[in-house]
Amino acid sequence: MVNIRNLDPSASPLDYYGSELRRLREEARLNQQQLGAVLFCTASLVGQIETAKKVPTRQFSERLDAALMTGGHFSRLVGLVLRSQLPTWFQPYAEMEARATYISTYQAQLVYGLLQTEEYARAVLGVENPDWLDQMVAARMERQRILGREIPPVLCVVLDEAVLHREIGSAEIMRNQLAELLGLCDHPWIQVQVLPFEVGQHAALMGSFNLLRFDEDPDLFYAPVYGGGHMSADHQVIRERAVGYARLQAAALSREASAALIERVMRERYAHQSGSEVA
Structure with a gap:
């Protein structure tokens, strides 16, 4: 299976986002390739975000909410993720x-x-x-x-x-x-x-x-x-x-x-x- 790595959801907003993406994708009985097809992106991108190796965009999050019918869960979470990418001092x-x-x-x-x-x-x-x-x-x-x-x-x-x-x-x-x-x-x-x-x-x-x-x-x-x-x-x-x-x-x-x-x-x-x- 592509990009399997255990995440600690409490480690950072990015890790929490990735763990939530994997959890809800699996609940929907979709693999990374199937979800990627729905989101118009590659399975690799889905896997990289699930393993906190890549930061999701707001557009990706909005499409994800629509695909998994999460009620805006990822659109709300992505703001925290993106802010966490700012320098710590800022x-x-x-x-x-x-x-x-x-x-x-x-x-x-x-x-x-x-x-x-x-x-x-x-x-x-x-x-x-x-x-x-x-x-x-x-x-x-x-x-x-x-x-x-x-x-x-x-x-x-x-x-x-x-x-x-x-x-x-x-x-x-x-x-x-x-x-x-x-x-x-x-x-x-x-x-x-x-x-x-x-x-x-x-x-x-x-x-x-x-x-x-x-x-x-x-x-x-x-x-x-x-x-x-x-x-x-x-x-x-x-x-x-x-x-x-x-x-x-x-x-x-x-x-x-x-x-x-x-x-x-x-x-x-x-x-x-x-x-x-x-x-």
């Missing part, structure tokens, strides 16, 4: 981010993770995580699902103008990423502003940071550091960073002027490379 922040009702962020070098296209995320994460790239990208895309909720968090983003000019991946990837940002200009719960180069010194010269607000829990401050991240609920830190963020928003271009700058950079820097043009 998981506490991701959990708090998913609960936040208001997120404000300043990004000095990159588009904020919740707004990255899959291709942009793949280029960013591939620099230091080539062996785990698919899992990391899937986990980042899973984080973005909070923006599609019936009541999503309010998201305010201030991007340094350098973010627009730093070519990540390729010109095509950057065109698509900037187009994604432009598409958010009329979003009711997302505000994107650009801090232009001419501002000079500003309230976030120390680097990127995020502020999270919650309905019931204390506010949180988060700043990424190399190989980790710093999170704090200290009242004085929150107070100082909240004032700093308000100053950043005041110094940044308006929502409309930011969109105009994003479009101009997209046209002038990325539009005519590889024979492509922006409509």
